[in-house]
Amino acid sequence: MMQPPAIALGLRLRVLAEGPGASAAQVITPAPVGAADDLEALVAFASECDAVTFDHEHVPPAGLRAMAEVTSVQPGADALVHAQDKIVMRERLTALGVPCPRWARVGDRAAVEAFAAGAGWPVVLKTPRGGYDGKGVLVLDSAGDPAWSTAEAWLADWAGRGGLLAEEHVAFTRELAALVVRSPSGQAAAWPVVETVQRGGVCHEVTAPAPGLDEELGAHLTDVALRVAGGLGVTGVLAVEVFEVLRDGRPTVLVNELAMRPHNSGHWTIDGAETSQFENHLRAVLDLPLGSTRARAPWTVMVNVLGPREIEARHEDLYRSYLHVMAHDPGVKVHLYGKEQRPGRKLGHVTVHGDDLESVRARARHAAAFIAGEIDE
Numbered sequence: 348m349m350q351p352p353a354i355a356l357g358l359r360l361r362v363l364a365e366g367p368g369a370s371a372a373q374v375i376t377p378a379p380v381g382a383a384d385d386l387e388a389l390v391a392f393a394s395e396c397d398a399v400t401f402d403h404e405h406v407p408p409a410g411l412r413a414m415a416e417v418t419s420v421q422p423g424a425d426a427l428v429h430a431q432d433k434i435v436m437r438e439r440l441t442a443l444g445v446p447c448p449r450w451a452r453v454g455d456r457a458a459v460e461a462f463a464a465g466a467g468w469p470v471v472l473k474t475p476r477g478g479y480d481g482k483g484v485l486v487l488d489s490a491g492d493p494a495w496s497t498a499e500a501w502l503a504d505w506a507g508r509g510g511l512l513a514e515e516h517v518a519f520t521r522e523l524a525a526l527v528v529r530s531p532s533g534q535a536a537a538w539p540v541v542e543t544v545q546r547g548g549v550c551h552e553v554t555a556p557a558p559g560l561d562e563e564l565g566a567h568l569t570d571v572a573l574r575v576a577g578g579l580g581v582t583g584v585l586a587v588e589v590f591e592v593l594r595d596g597r598p599t600v601l602v603n604e605l606a607m608r609p610h611n612s613g614h615w616t617i618d619g620a621e622t623s624q625f626e627n628h629l630r631a632v633l634d635l636p637l638g639s640t641r642a643r644a645p646w647t648v649m650v651n652v653l654g655p656r657e658i659e660a661r662h663e664d665l666y667r668s669y670l671h672v673m674a675h676d677p678g679v680k681v682h683l684y685g686k687e688q689r690p691g692r693k694l695g696h697v698t699v700h701g702d703d704l705e706s707v708r709a710r711a712r713h714a715a716a717f718i719a720g721e722i723d724e
Contacts (some may be wrong), residue, residue, distance in 0.1 A: 348609070348617065348682070350374050353628035354559065356634075361393045370684045372400070372432075377514055379406050393418045400583060400632045401610055404430045405477070421471055421531065421632040422607050430607040433512045434475045435490070438584070440602060443578045448517050448590070448601050454510035460490055462513045470518040472498055475509065486516065516599060519590035523557050524612035526570035526624060528584045530631040535576060537569045538620055538640040543588070543612050546653065547691055550611045552712070553649045555619060555642060558704060561598055564591075568600050584628045586610035596648040611651070611693070612722055616640075618680045618698040619647030644700035648708045651717035654692040661688050661720050666696075668718040672697075679714045694719070 351369075352463025353360045363381045364372035372378035381388030383406045393399050393414035400421050408431075411424035427438055429436045437450050451462045453472075463470045468490075474483035485501065505511050514532075522543045529535040539556035557565070572587040585607055589600040613624035625638045630637050655661050662668050665683055670681055676699075683695035697718070699711040 348614075348623075349625045349629060352623060354702070356626070356635075357627060361396060363388065363394070363599050366688075368629045370686060373685045382675075384410065385483060386413055389414050392422070392537055397541060398632050399710065400608070402605065414664070418578075419632075423580070423582075426580045427607055430605045432475045433473055433604075435510065437512065437606055438719065440568050441580065443574065444622070446599065446601050449515040449563045451513050452510050453502070453513045454506060456495070456499060456509075459502075459513055463487075463490070466513075466515040471514045473503065473512040473514065474499065474505065475512055482548070482627045483561055487646070517590045517592060517603075519592050519601075520598070521557075521591050522592050522603070523560070523589050523600065523712070524553075524588070524610070524615075525587045526584065526610065527572045527576050527587070528611040528624070528627040528631050529576040529581050530637060531571075531634045533577075534637055534644065535573055535636045536627065536640045537573060538566050538613065538616055538624070539642055540565045540617070541612055543723070549651070549653065549691060549693065551651050551653065553612050553615050554704070555615050555647045556648075564598050564600065569719075571600070571602070575602075575669065581607055581676065581715060583607065583631045584609050584613065584624050585611050588612065611696075614682070614696050615647045615649040617682065619643055619649075619700045642700075645702050646707045647698060647700040647710040648704075649696050649698045650716050651693050652695040652718045654688045654690050654694055655720045656690045665718060672714045672717055676710050676714060679710060680722065681714065681718070683718075 360375050362371040362375045362378045364378045388412045390413050394417045396418050398419040399414055411420055414420050417665055429439055434452055440447050446600045449466045453459045469486050477483055480698040485494060485498055487498055503513060521539055523542050524543050527537045540552050540560060541555040542557035543550055544552040546584045546643045565653045576585045588604045589602050591598055591600055607699055609624045609628050614624040619642055627637050680698045686694050697711055697714040701707045
């Protein structure tokens with residue numbers, strides 16, 4: 348998704364792909380194959396680049412620092428660790444005065460139960476590293492929850508690696524995301540705050556801007572995101588995912604997670620903003636002036652196309668679904684990622700923008716559901 352703006356900017360991309368069939372490798376050449384934890388492959392790749400960035404947070408800090416010896420790496424290891432390690436993130440955000448759920452580092456069952464005595468049940472346990480899209484997250488409803496067998500296995504596994512993260516179970520009204528971008532010289536910009544809806548721990552739908560968002564709260568959330576970007580030294584795109592909660596009868600936000608890269612909550616910007624997150628990420632990585640983040644229309648809705656649970660619901664060829672979707676609604680923008688169909692996997696997304704929220708939302712949902720095989724008309 349960075350390739351179209353790269354072409355427009357006269358930039359040549361290379362990609363270090365996990366395999367020859369990777370989505371980016373299908374549209375970018377050269378695309379040498381190499382693992383994110385292969386130090387030799389990382390350095391060899393970086394030596395051929397004027398600047399390096401990434402599309403996931405699983406590049407080890409040692410690899411980032413080794414690449415930084417031969418070229419510009421944005422964002423750097425010292426910033427990225429806050430998106431890689433949830434405990435490091437919580438410690439730093441707390442030090443910055445950023446609102447977070449109550450949390451603690453826990454190393455055994457007694458520590459979890461002590462945390463629950465103060466924060467209450469349920470308790471959310473998270474592995475500090477490696478989790479995404481709901482993976483590495485476990486909810487314990489009580490001291491007698493059958494899930495304790497899994498929790499104790501996790502605690503044992505992480506005992507020598509700093510323990511697990513325990514968080515209060517937040518009774519939120521909805522989930523929001525603030526997307527900002529920051530360049531090495533310190534220029535920063537923010538897109539409108541969006542509402543996100545999850546399905547099975549995976550982002551399913553994004554509405555921009557977040558409907559009914561209190562103007563003061565939206566400004567506060569944007570300020571929080573910009574403060575996090577500056578405080579952590581982030582360069583490129585930063586997504587700050589938050590819970591909207593009611594405290595003393597007034598809405599406020601608690602930061603849930605960070606992503607230091609173009610993020611699913613910002614895919615709507617490809618069609619719905621004057622400058623997409625992908626173009627601005629490239630601009631930031633190269634320290635170019637940032638583009639306008641203004642929305643093109645009053646409402647934009649993005650719906651992910653998720654792989655169907657039932658095999659019989661799958662289209663043999665996803666591209667055949669274009670015939671219906673594009674004929675039914677020429678205003679729908681379809682983006683497929685060239686991925687093999689698997690249940691719940693993000694296969695692509697659709698975007699619709701316009702003046703009427705309910706119409707825009709219905710059109711986007713219909714298109715995504717048809718491509719995913721959830722409906723047949």
